[in-house]
Amino acid sequence: MKSAQELTVTPGGDEGTKSDTRGVLKKECLQASDNASRRKFLQSSLLTVGSLALLGSLPDEKAFAGNGAQQALPLEYPKSFPDGNQLERMRRELLLSLRKPVSERKWIMVIDQQKCVGCKSCTSSCCSENNLPPGVVYRVVPEFEVGKFPNVAWVFTPRPCMHCDKPPCVPVCPVKATWKREDGIVVIDYDICIGCRNCLAACPYDARTFDFGEFYGRSTPRVMPYETRPNFEYSEDWKRKPGAQKSPIGNARKCHFCLHRIRAGMLPACVTTCIGGATYFGDNNNKRSLVHELIGSGRVKRLKEELGTEPSVYYLV
Amino acid sequence: MNKSLKAMAFIIWLGLMVWGLVGVSQRMTQGELLTNYGSYVPWGLWVAGKIYFVGLAVGASFLAWVIYAFNIQRLRPIVSYALLLSVITLASGLLIISFDLGHMWRMYEVFTRPNFSSLLATVTWLSMAYLVYTGLVLLAELRAGQKNSRGFRLAGWIGILFAITFSGANGSEFATLISRPYWNSALGPILSIGGALLTGIALVLAAVALFPLSHQERNEQTLTILSRIVVGLILFVLLLEWSEYSVTMWYGLGESYSVLSTILFGQYWYVFWIVHLALGSILPLIFLLWKPAHRTVAGLGGALVAVAYIAVRLNHVIAGLITPAMKALQNAYVDNRLRFEYFPSMNEWAVFAFTVAFVVALFYLGHRFLPIISTKLPNRGQ
Numbered sequence: 001m002k003s004a005q006e007l008t009v010t011p012g013g014d015e016g017t018k019s020d021t022r023g024v025l026k027k028e029c030l031q032a033s034d035n036a037s038r039r040k041f042l043q044s045s046l047l048t049v050g051s052l053a054l055l056g057s058l059p060d061e062k063a064f065a066g067n068g069a070q071q072a073l074p075l076e077y078p079k080s081f082p083d084g085n086q087l088e089r090m091r092r093e094l095l096l097s098l099r100k101p102v103s104e105r106k107w108i109m110v111i112d113q114q115k116c117v118g119c120k121s122c123t124s125s126c127c128s129e130n131n132l133p134p135g136v137v138y139r140v141v142p143e144f145e146v147g148k149f150p151n152v153a154w155v156f157t158p159r160p161c162m163h164c165d166k167p168p169c170v171p172v173c174p175v176k177a178t179w180k181r182e183d184g185i186v187v188i189d190y191d192i193c194i195g196c197r198n199c200l201a202a203c204p205y206d207a208r209t210f211d212f213g214e215f216y217g218r219s220t221p222r223v224m225p226y227e228t229r230p231n232f233e234y235s236e237d238w239k240r241k242p243g244a245q246k247s248p249i250g251n252a253r254k255c256h257f258c259l260h261r262i263r264a265g266m267l268p269a270c271v272t273t274c275i276g277g278a279t280y281f282g283d284n285n286n287k288r289s290l291v292h293e294l295i296g297s298g299r300v301k302r303l304k305e306e307l308g309t310e311p312s313v314y315y316l317v
Numbered sequence: 318m319n320k321s322l323k324a325m326a327f328i329i330w331l332g333l334m335v336w337g338l339v340g341v342s343q344r345m346t347q348g349e350l351l352t353n354y355g356s357y358v359p360w361g362l363w364v365a366g367k368i369y370f371v372g373l374a375v376g377a378s379f380l381a382w383v384i385y386a387f388n389i390q391r392l393r394p395i396v397s398y399a400l401l402l403s404v405i406t407l408a409s410g411l412l413i414i415s416f417d418l419g420h421m422w423r424m425y426e427v428f429t430r431p432n433f434s435s436l437l438a439t440v441t442w443l444s445m446a447y448l449v450y451t452g453l454v455l456l457a458e459l460r461a462g463q464k465n466s467r468g469f470r471l472a473g474w475i476g477i478l479f480a481i482t483f484s485g486a487n488g489s490e491f492a493t494l495i496s497r498p499y500w501n502s503a504l505g506p507i508l509s510i511g512g513a514l515l516t517g518i519a520l521v522l523a524a525v526a527l528f529p530l531s532h533q534e535r536n537e538q539t540l541t542i543l544s545r546i547v548v549g550l551i552l553f554v555l556l557l558e559w560s561e562y563s564v565t566m567w568y569g570l571g572e573s574y575s576v577l578s579t580i581l582f583g584q585y586w587y588v589f590w591i592v593h594l595a596l597g598s599i600l601p602l603i604f605l606l607w608k609p610a611h612r613t614v615a616g617l618g619g620a621l622v623a624v625a626y627i628a629v630r631l632n633h634v635i636a637g638l639i640t641p642a643m644k645a646l647q648n649a650y651v652d653n654r655l656r657f658e659y660f661p662s663m664n665e666w667a668v669f670a671f672t673v674a675f676v677v678a679l680f681y682l683g684h685r686f687l688p689i690i691s692t693k694l695p696n697r698g699q
Contacts, residue, residue: 142649144644173435204496250418
């Protein structure tokens with residue numbers, strides 16, 4: 001197994017094999033300044049945690065405290081936190097999973113529809129995080145009424161990309177511009193995509209949108225600077241300019257579980273901004289992770305399961 | 318054709334070409350900003366145009382392949398017509414689909430890094446191969462001057478298989494998408510082949526009527542045979558459509574039912590009832606049964622079939638996309654590009670007009686400068 005420092009993630013999902021010709025992040029976020037010392041530290045931490053577990057105790061919170069992915073972490077963590085902070089738990093689980101090779105991670109999302117209040121802060125934060133132009137949206141929140149007055153309820157179904165295990169959008173791409181990474185995230189290489197929109201037609205969830213080159217200020221005297229600021233999808237800075245037909249304009253675009261944030265040890269934007277705490281994210285290969293616990297519930301369903309696409313987004317109904 | 322008619326045709330063509338060039342220049346400078354399709358209806362007139370032109374190409378060449386394979390001497394003089402039309406319409410299909418790409422200059426990637434599990438890539442490769450094959454046979458035909466040889470018979474048999482494969486793959490490109498219940502039908506490839514044969518042969522009929530063969534008696538025989546073939550194909554395609562519509566709609570349930578209801582009784586009902594059924598099927602049937610050997614009547618019948626079939630292609634492409642994948646998706650995020658409705662924009666029509674003008678111009682030039690029309694009787698010189 002490669003050490004954390006050796007890990008390299010490219011859009012192909014391969015590790016350390018692809019020189020970064022398209023400006024893709026060259027190194028996974030976990031770069032310790034001293035690999036040897038880290039390994040030693042990990043070994044000692046493992047021993048410590050193991051000993052503490054035997055004694056029925058939990059490691060000190062301070063062992064987790066730190067800043068981002070550079071922080072050395074133990075390999076185990078508590079099942080729950082005293083303050084019930086699930087965001088913090090998911091963040092730590094994420095950091096822990098980043099230590100593993102890409103092929104040993106399996107990112108999934110769980111959305112609790114009972115907790116979702118339909119505030120659409122996930123949609124807003126996603127648009128903000130990825131600097132999305134008009135007509136491009138990664139996570140919408142369809143809502144509809146069920147029942148009849150006075151017995152009515154609103155149902156909210158946030159819909160990011162499902163990152164299907166058998167994604168219908170991938171085999172239809174004529175130029176292999178989209179693929180499923182080993183960690184389960186379906187990605188698009190904007191520099192290869194020819195913009196045929198075959199993947200849009202093939203997606204059973206309408207989760208892909210096309211960048212037509214629109215700007216909010218297109219019909220105004222001046223496009224505001226915020227529209228031309230780069231976004232950092234796939235850990236590269238993508239700049240859009242009015243009139244230019246340069247990627248990502250002319251490309252299919254979709255939710256990528258905020259891959260650039262994951263690489264930096266952060267949870268996807270929609271998870272961190274969910275005011276109801278309805279969106280969960282984590283590594284399903286980690287049997288002790290929160291998401292793994294949640295999808296063991298009898299409330300779990302996935303959208304359009306009958307199609308056999310095996311979505312990586314689960315709903316608690 | 319008399320002078321005033323020629324002048325009028327030229328003026329119409331010039332108008333189409335000028336309008337089309339404006340549209341193409343807008344497309345080249347502004348990308349797809351002026352189009353009306355979006356992310357929920359991601360394909361529109363240009364994709365429909367592509368399958369329409371490819372259908373014309375396959376149908377026209379299929380006639381040539383059958384004439385070669387079965388050595389049908391009566392129809393041999395129209396082989397060059399059929400092959401020339403096929404090459405031109407196929408090239409036009411590739412041209413119009415290139416405008417539909419977000420990055421049209423990356424089209425070469427389909428050849429440099431193809432993904433053959435994608436039917437789109439496979440169809441693009443087949444398109445190029447078919448274009449080259451048809452072009453080579455046309456050149457051989459023009460050089461050989463209607464002489465028979467085993468080579469042509471073989472070319473005919475290969476062509477028949479090639480045409481069926483190619484046209485079937487075109488239909489499968491849509492029919493294999495599980496996300497779209499209306500398209501996801503085993504009848505898709507068969508309808509694609511049926512529609513291609515109908516429109517392609519109807520186009521050859523119209524061309525023969527417009528630019529007749531030099532031998533009048535032979536010309537009337539040819540028109541009669543082509544008219545009968547087109548009548549048979551109209552009935553065959555209507556039978557396929559009846560099968561599709563009646564089976565899907567019988568119990569009034571299911572997603573495809575609502576799609577077909579939209580086609581038949583929705584906002585654009587006239588596209589099916591008037592353009593496709595009345596102008597593209599019933600009127601031509603009357604014309605072709607009434608005077609199958611009459612140049613004007615038969616030619617008009619063929620032209621109506623060939624032209625009006627764009628309505629079927631449009632309905633097929635758009636109807637498959639207008640149903641939301643999820644309930645309430647259309648109101649979840651309001652944007653002009655996130656709608657489940659579509660009507661082509663002026664820019665899209667203009668680019669389509671350019672492609673039509675391109676087809677007409679190439680055919681006229683080919684007809685004028687290539688030895689397309691035989692001045693000899695077909696069996697002479699053998």
